[in-house]
Amino acid sequence: MATLKETLLKKIQEHRPRTTRLVKEFGDVKIGEVTIAQAIGGARGVKCLVTDISYLDPMEGIRFRGMTIPETFEALPKVPGSEYPYVEGFWYLLLTGDVPTDAQVQEVVEDWKARAQVPEYVFDVLRTMPRDTHPMTMFSAAILAMQRESVFAKKYAEGISKMDYWDPMYEDCSTLMARLPQIAAYIYRMKYKGDTPIAPDPDLDMGGNFAHMMGIDKPYDDVARMYFILHSDHESGNVSAHTTHLVASALSDAYYSLSAGINGLAGPLHGLANQEVLRWTQDFMKKLGGEVPTKEGLEKALWDTLNSGQVIPGYGHAVLRKTDPRYTAQREFCLKTPGLKDYPLFQLVSMIFEVAPDVLQQHGKAKNPWPNVDAQSGVIQWYYGVTEYDFYTVLFGVGRALGVLANITWDRALGYAIERPKSVTTDMLEEAAGIKK
């Protein structure tokens, strides 16, 4: 059986001529144009990034390597006794585009175990930080601290060929993936559980081991598998993926690049929105003082938020124009899980789903009034005892690493250039608009 790395090399060799030909023979073909609104408005809709790992359709939502979320869950080999697939198998799929066999999944499981030992100094770094440091700061710092381990940086300094850059990048990305779950769980237990880290169990898969190190019983292992897969990738233009890609384009290694991407994920308009959703719902519940919320009361709270110039967290999207299928997948998980289905916080989240889209439509600003992934993820964590919502974006970060690290491995494989778009001045825009000579 070919290893994942051997299979990846074969895929890379097959793919390279496609990219080379497109640039050489069809480099002048236009795939879009840029308006003033796009230049000022966050490059929305500007097509200037390439990835084959996932694609986001505004109406359908994400496809991972061509597969929808239900198709992905269906196709991948499941952990024995579990309803959800191995995260390791999903990594194989993202990197190669192939659904792995059981044996191919096991190869990744074993490979990650061999790489999983987090260096002691990473824990020292974390322990030195004041305990009220945001967990995303801790997570990013831990990743950055490991930069000295980078095989890519070492090989680059030794002077390897451009054609081989993908190999040490793959090594760094695999090592990061193997270690992130323990780092995340360590932060959680150090910060919120009286500094009682739990040692990894080498007999468990990534999702199972993460649940074990968090100290949470089944089915939290399935929650972890589902969560990491759902949050992994959302094509290349979102802030965390784009940042990771941008930093990696300077040939910064995977540690520098991922740490930067995680910093972007920590923004409240991006990954941190899942923390904000819980903060918003908790504040709302507190104001009710234990009363069951009514739709009218909820509607008023939503308008209060909008009228005070704030966004409704978990709603709206830069690309999606329908309910996020990641929201739907998590909602379905809640609906099929007996205790969760009737859980008051889930009922409130469901009531927001009934009320908020109308409110946002009446408000008339958001192009997409429907919920995104962040509106539904926190309630599941809360139900299983992870009520420290500051931590939620770290969970998102472990999942997001799968996508962005697979992407930067392919960036190096296909020799994508250093990213350097052109800026213009406001004077130039006014000239282009014909309002200034």
Ligand SMILES: CC(=O)SCCNC(=O)CCNC(=O)[C@H](O)C(C)(C)COP(=O)(O)OP(=O)(O)OC[C@H]1O[C@@H](n2cnc3c(N)ncnc32)[C@H](O)[C@@H]1OP(=O)(O)O
């Ligand atoms: C994993 C993820 O990153 S998913 C997104 C997580 N983020 C959130 O849930 C935060 C709430 N949502 C938002 O702030 C936005 O919808 C974003 C950031 C996700 C997308 O931003 P954009 O593409 O600029 O959205 P859009 O084009 O619809 O924005 C138009 C206007 O509607 C507003 N708007 C968009 N969504 C919302 C919302 N949920 N609540 C209130 N206003 C909103 C925007 O702030 C903007 O207002 P402005 O014209 O005064 O600047």
Ligand SMILES: O=C([O-])CC(=O)C(=O)O
């Ligand atoms: O696609 C985006 O811009 C934001 C998002 O949902 C993600 O990154 O998961």
